[in-house]
Amino acid sequence: MTDPETETPIGVALIGAGMIARTHVVALSGAASARLEAVVSRRPERAEPLAQHYDGAPPRFTADLDAVAADPAIGMAIVATPPSVRAEVIGTLARAGKHILLEKPVGRTLAEAEQVVETCDAAGVTLGVLFQHRVRAPAVAAARRAAAGGLGRLGLVEIAVPLWRDQSYYDELGRGTYARDGGGVMITNAIHSIDLALSLTGPVTRVQAMTATTPLHRMEAEDFAMAGLHFANGAVGAFIASTAMFPHRTESITLHFEAASLRLDKDSLEISWRDGRREVEATGPPDGAHASEARKAGWHRAVIEDFITAIRHGRPPLVTGRQALSAHRLIEAIETASREGRPVDLPG
Known part of the structure; x- marks a missing residue:
């Protein structure tokens, strides 16, 4: 089996710069298998302070989702937008062949969640859901x-x-x-x-x-x-x-x-x-507050690393989109x- 530490880190785009974005950035800092390439936000200038929480080369901050989806250096996206814009964002990423790790919920309704799962299945991309508990x-x-x-x-x-x-x-x-x-x-x-x-x-x-x-x-x-x-x-x-x-x-x-x-x-x-x-x-x-933040990032990192391993070895991630429908x-x-x-x- 390939040693994950010798493999080239996968390029990651973080879509959404809200409350949970900092946890993802800290989690990605400690993930040897991942490299944060881009952060997509409606207001990129307000998201730029997230760079201070990332240990690697600073990612680019942009509002252009289409450009990020077309970037061959990016293999997967973490989608952490409000649920109201999820379906459109996931459609763009899935059509571009990007694997998607999704913050809960999958959709605002069961029907919307089912459609998200079908979209990713039809595009042949892996959909995982970040149930870090x-x-x-x-x-x-x-x-x-x-x-x-x-x-x-x-x-x-x-x-x-x-x-x-x-x-x-x-x-x-x-x-x-x-x-x-x-x-x-x-x-x-x-x-x-x-x-x-x-x-x-x-x-x-x-x-x-x-x-x-x-x-x-x-x-x-x-x-x-x-x-x-x-x-x-x-x-x-x-x-x-x-x-x-x-x-x-x-x-x-x-x-x-x-x-x-x-x-x-x-x-x-x-x-x-x-x-x-x-x-x-x-x-x-x-x-304590510091310990809590570190633990939270650690749980997210474990899910991210499992997802990357799943992509590389063709197995299901910890929680698939279809499993999350339950x-x-x-x-x-x-x-x-x-x-x-x-x-x-x-x-x-």
């Missing part, structure tokens, strides 16, 4: 434990996303709207936990739900969602997510098996055995169940 140490440990057996049958699932966002978060133009983001807390914030949970539990087959906008925020879409879930494997579960829960707490997923319960968040995996034993795995470091289907089912006041069945 899957590479966190507790998540990796939980997946290993669940796959190893010995836990018995899964009976109950708890998915909790208890977040706080000040009104200023939603005062940004378009945030929390259906036109720009496709929705509120579920598609913007909770989709990471939804994806991770489904990767551990398998699919949901029936949903009963309620969504709402609390008096604590002025916004179009929901800042609160809860649902009862029935899984294909016979388990049941509860999902709750909100950006109106103060103080802000970390997301968690708890899986109750016959022999033990696994509780994971971003810092640790706790295993409580029915015989009284308790184990703690993958305990994270103290999460989270979109569940979100749409929760929205429909709440709006219509009835249970909604999903394909198994």
Whole structure:
């Protein structure tokens, strides 16, 4: 097998210079397999300070997506634009043969997400989705434990996303709207936990739900969602997510098996055995502001490097665009169940 450190780094274009762009630039600085060639922004001059966070030769900053798509030095693009402009951007890149690593969500709606997947399939380019929660140490440990057996049958699932966002978060133009983001807390914030949970539990087959906008925020879409879930494997579960829960707490997923319960968040995996034993795995470091930024960039780097390896060796990336549709289907089912006041069945 080829040593990745001896291969020529792949040229990368970062499309979008918003809140998450700095994390991507820091992540790419530490990725030996990648070289940041360009940053595309509607206002390139405002994006130029990102260069100070990149250790290599400064990338060029431009608003010309077509020129970047036509550049043979660029082999892949990281798309981190608002969801409202995703489909057009991805179409341009895919037609030019650029592989695409996409920040969540894939689209504002399930139909739009499905179209993005079809666009990339038709163009023959690899589409990956940046669900970095899957590479966190507790998540990796939980997946290993669940796959190893010995836990018995899964009976109950708890998915909790208890977040706080000040009104200023939603005062940004378009945030929390259906036109720009496709929705509120579920598609913007909770989709990471939804994806991770489904990767551990398998699919949901029936949903009963309620969504709402609390008096604590002025916004179009929901800042609160809860649902009862029935899984294909016979388990049941509860999902709750909100950006109106103060103080802000970390997301968690708890899986109750016959022999033990696994509780994971971003810092640790706790295993409580029915015989009284308790184990703690993958305990994270103290999460100061500096440490948090470095860890976040590290998670992004792991997904980027996996994506590049997938391109080079012709295998699927960690999360393909088609796999990411499972989270979109569940979100749409929760929205429909709440709006219509009835249970909604999903394909198994």
